[in-house]
Amino acid sequence: MSVGMHHGLGAITEADWQVLVSGEQLEQSKAYLGFREHVEPGDPVLFTVSDDSGLRGAVHGAVTTSRTALFSHPWKMLAAGQFLRSDDGSGQVEGHVLARQRELLAAVAGADATDTAWAGITERLGEAFVVRGFDTSEVILRGGLSEAERRASIGSLLQRAQEAVRTGLAGAIALPYVRPGDTELRGLLSEYGFRSGVLTGVSLFDLSAAASYDEFVGALPKRRRRRYRNEQSQFAESGMVLSTVPPTEENLKLIVELEAGNSAKYGGSPDLRALLELRREMAARLGDAVRIPVVEHDGRIIACGIDLVGRNSYYALVYGCDYSVPDRGLAYPNLSFYSPIRFAAEHGIQHVRMGLEAFMPKLIRGARLDLRETWIWTPDRKALDSVGGMLDFLSSRSKTYFESMTADLD
Structure with missing residues (x-):
């Protein structure tokens, strides 16, 4: 296998990309991912792994900037009040929750938490390389690979991305929308030292x-x-x-x-x-x-x-x-x-996918809530522990909120 890093999809021909993707998933197409490059304000980055048959796997994303929108910027997500989730469903976050958020943000950012705490995190850790499509973060793999080949491909791509961060690409790697059912990726992310938490979810109508x-x-x-x-x-x-x-x-x-x-x-x-x-x-x-x-x-x-x-x-x-x-x-x-x-x-x-947040109008019409996990890695071990603490806190808030919300629908 050979592993490469490219400045976006322009380095790969359509014919070579077709070796990798089946055409079943629009969000894995070169056209859609090229549009994502246009949407995101930061530099696009593509990691690839190849063998004698062509592309075997890829990780596609962009490096954040101050103009990156909330749902593509992990530091803005960590600092946003939106993901604190109120205890009573009123939308008003309790004082003890806000106090805990401030404490954790201070540990991550190295300063008092404010409405722009994400900027403090960026100053300390740097920008993040973010892997995302429409509502998922995944490694794109060629069909027909064995389990061992899949694991080797994912591992090679994660390792290459970490090397790029260590040498200046960004300060961290974030996969903000990993499906809990993607056990292969989640297992390898854990092995490679990423920390995770549930911050949000998507609404999906299953017509299968x-x-x-x-x-x-x-x-x-x-x-x-x-x-x-x-x-x-x-x-x-x-x-x-x-x-x-x-x-x-x-x-x-x-x-x-x-x-x-x-x-x-x-x-x-x-x-x-x-x-x-x-x-x-x-x-x-x-x-x-x-x-x-x-x-x-x-x-x-x-x-x-x-x-x-x-x-x-x-x-x-x-x-x-x-x-x-x-x-x-x-x-x-x-x-x-x-x-x-x-x-x-x-x-x-088979599926109508309604995107992130704004759950109730979708759930009361029969949508299913699919949680998403945010996985983050930075080479700064102390900072990673602080980020992990923030993810654990937000995850506990989100899980309680989602359990209560879906229970009310039954």
């Missing part, structure tokens, strides 16, 4: 046992089934209409305005020009995989989704809405849930 949309809905618990039928019936009576539009320049400009409206409603400061460039890039790179469902009212588009369609997974990325429109409430569940689920069922797609 249903032959049709009606069969999927019919198998839901009674309360969820009633919600589906009521919201769809009321939507049909409202005069609103569901359809899809192609990612033309005219449509993208409108969609971006709706996306920005949703962002602004929840405290964001969207840059329309940057958003439009981002959506243009998505359309250019991903082509037919881009699906834009919309809701029209009185001949005007008032809400939209921006989704990606793979062979086995439907990825719901973005919701946009014109909040000046009265009586628009039913646009959200029908566009964000029922349209993707119906499309997936009709096209034999």
